[in-house]
Amino acid sequence: MTDDRESILSRVRGALAPLHERAPLPTYDSEIAVLRGLLAGRDLAELLAERMRRVNGLALTSPAAVVAHLRAGGHRHGYCDPALWPDLAPHFADGFTVETSFDRTRVDDYAFGITRAAGAIAESGTIILHDRTTASRLAALAPWVHIAVVSRADIFGDVTQAVAALGDDRNVVWCTGPSKTADVEGILIEGVHGPGEQLALIVP
Amino acid sequence: MSAQAIDRFAATLPAETRASVYQSTKTTHEKRTRLLFDQFPDPDRLRTLAGEIKQHAIENLDTYLPQAEARLRANGAQVHWAGTAEAACAHVLRIMRERGATKMVKAKTMVSEEIELADYLGRHGMEALETDLGEFIIQIDHDHPSHIVRPIIHKNRREIATSFEREGLGAYNDDPATITRRARHHLRHKYLAADVGLTGANFLSAESGRIALVTNEGNSRFSVAATRCHIVLVGIEKIVPRDRDLGILLNLLGRSATAQDLTVYTEFISGPRDPAQPDGPEEMHVIFVDNGRTEVLAGECREILRCIRCGACLNVCPIYRQASGHAYRSVYPGPVGAVLSPLLLKENFPQKADLPKASSLCGACHEVCPVNIPIPDLLLRLRARAKEENVPSPGTPPMAPWALLASQPTAWRAALVAGRALNVLPTRLIPVPALQAWTASRELPAWRGGEFRRWLKARRRPAPPAAR
Numbered sequence A: 001m002t003d004d005r006e007s008i009l010s011r012v013r014g015a016l017a018p019l020h021e022r023a024p025l026p027t028y029d030s031e032i033a034v035l036r037g038l039l040a041g042r043d044l045a046e047l048l049a050e051r052m053r054r055v056n057g058l059a060l061t062s063p064a065a066v067v068a069h070l071r072a073g074g075h076r077h078g079y080c081d082p083a084l085w086p087d088l089a090p091h092f093a094d095g096f097t098v099e100t101s102f103d104r105t106r107v108d109d110y111a112f113g114i115t116r117a118a119g120a121i122a123e124s125g126t127i128i129l130h131d132r133t134t135a136s137r138l139a140a141l142a143p144w145v146h147i148a149v150v151s152r153a154d155i156f157g158d159v160t161q162a163v164a165a166l167g168d169d170r171n172v173v174w175c176t177g178p179s180k181t182a183d184v185e186g187i188l189i190e191g192v193h194g195p196g197e198q199l200a201l202i203v204p
Numbered sequence B: 001m002s003a004q005a006i007d008r009f010a011a012t013l014p015a016e017t018r019a020s021v022y023q024s025t026k027t028t029h030e031k032r033t034r035l036l037f038d039q040f041p042d043p044d045r046l047r048t049l050a051g052e053i054k055q056h057a058i059e060n061l062d063t064y065l066p067q068a069e070a071r072l073r074a075n076g077a078q079v080h081w082a083g084t085a086e087a088a089c090a091h092v093l094r095i096m097r098e099r100g101a102t103k104m105v106k107a108k109t110m111v112s113e114e115i116e117l118a119d120y121l122g123r124h125g126m127e128a129l130e131t132d133l134g135e136f137i138i139q140i141d142h143d144h145p146s147h148i149v150r151p152i153i154h155k156n157r158r159e160i161a162t163s164f165e166r167e168g169l170g171a172y173n174d175d176p177a178t179i180t181r182r183a184r185h186h187l188r189h190k191y192l193a194a195d196v197g198l199t200g201a202n203f204l205s206a207e208s209g210r211i212a213l214v215t216n217e218g219n220s221r222f223s224v225a226a227t228r229c230h231i232v233l234v235g236i237e238k239i240v241p242r243d244r245d246l247g248i249l250l251n252l253l254g255r256s257a258t259a260q261d262l263t264v265y266t267e268f269i270s271g272p273r274d275p276a277q278p279d280g281p282e283e284m285h286v287i288f289v290d291n292g293r294t295e296v297l298a299g300e301c302r303e304i305l306r307c308i309r310c311g312a313c314l315n316v317c318p319i320y321r322q323a324s325g326h327a328y329r330s331v332y333p334g335p336v337g338a339v340l341s342p343l344l345l346k347e348n349f350p351q352k353a354d355l356p357k358a359s360s361l362c363g364a365c366h367e368v369c370p371v372n373i374p375i376p377d378l379l380l381r382l383r384a385r386a387k388e389e390n391v392p393s394p395g396t397p398p399m400a401p402w403a404l405l406a407s408q409p410t411a412w413r414a415a416l417v418a419g420r421a422l423n424v425l426p427t428r429l430i431p432v433p434a435l436q437a438w439t440a441s442r443e444l445p446a447w448r449g450g451e452f453r454r455w456l457k458a459r460r461r462p463a464p465p466a467a468r
């Protein structure tokens, strides 16, 4: 196997050698990228709900509201993280089929997926998923409706705080509204590959 | 040949395409401006700060590349280095062969277009499927993207519907929602059947070895949820020093690219899947691609390596709006492409030396650039280089007769008077080839020669005594 590591690095060093001085790393306060006017004095869960609406997401605060939403959309078959199911099951009355394992060979069967969120960002209306706490990447992605269960205490104010808290999870996904495209004549269409509806269930 | 290559391409652009490119670039540009300026107290400082961060990163690649490599390895990823397009393609092929893989799903990566990976893999018996809706359409049409962020900005729904019908994706239907649904259904089964997911990287943090990847459609998420092997192609200039710098850059990227606070999906990937996670790659390969970037770093246009591929300079550019993307004849169109594309050609620079001249130097690209790249300055440096290398410049009027005229006051005065004829004569009757070429696709403004001289004369008259 040939690898160009040394030749690339030596070209890099050669390119940089003639520079008399190199551009310094600027020091800055991340506050410059914070929408402070938006955040000031706000309840983060309320702001999250407001900002999610702005990107066509939806934040709900009770399992009953989630069930009503699914019923209204005709979404009767779905997936739920097995760790969340005991608490949610009583709210799903007859007429729903909910599986606690995701069978990828039947990907089209699942109209909704319920998984845990690691947090959220109020400023941008974003749900944060971690690999460790997402029971199945596919279940959080393939169904038309994704419901992320977020604890109130895990809501960050702004993007820079969420970046600071990335931690050591190997796959962090920020979801800001439903999957979308404007590729065809600039017309906005939701639900391209990922969820056409992004919901958050905010729990205490 | 009496015109620059870019002009000839632009001249063949259908009026309908020109109109749609113009309209959508203008709308995106206006939304972007409103977003940035309504939200941030000091958007311009944010932009210059982002530029400083990236400039620092590229001027310290000798530190940051090995640092990112070490972090990635510690996170369980494998790192490969590719000096050329060919080497990068060969790495991908080897990784696929080692796994016995034959099917790849690609989420948008510009580097893969740059190195022409899909063709290469095709020639070696591998399937490489584009998954971004626009890129997928480009692929089935054997077309090329014409915008960094909106690859099919040049196509309308009727053309797309015809392609879908031809590919067996259902009867002709040009409703954009139906087109999207059909692609959703078709592609999800492709992801699930694929062995390898390939993505690019918008940023790579040296501090954590984390790649940050943004998409609106979720195709890169699907690529790394459905497959067992993740390959990342990353241009070496994508490095940022620390995670916290991502907070600045991500805030600018979505707003500059598509006028969104954040792109729908931002993924931070630093290794293979978590041991407890049932879906996704058990193996992650990151390929650092040079392919001409170190030459750019050594030259006097290295600022272009700051580029975060947002497309804002395309949207605002009066030339791009008229010419559309294909006229730039490369993966990177618009102002950024006018700098980067000729540079990446290295010694074949003359082939695209016309691109730096396709600019009125109005400065709009510099003004919108989220990393503050002085594109007009770079264009001038490249024009000078073309001159030094004696690259022919068809269609450009020679300057020598002009210099002669301008240095002889009598001749100059006569020319100014004669110039008035331009207002009444049809231009096609004026036997000056350069003027003919120029006016083939443009109109001359009304002749106003001599006004400055009259103004100056009037000024020289003694001023009336000032009132006390």
Ligand code: SF4
Binding pocket: B148, B256, B306, B307, B308, B309, B310, B311, B312, B313, B314, B335, B336, B365, B368, B369, B370, B371, B372, B373
């Ligand atoms: S040069 Fe600047 S404005 Fe143009 S695509 Fe790159 S980052 Fe965006």
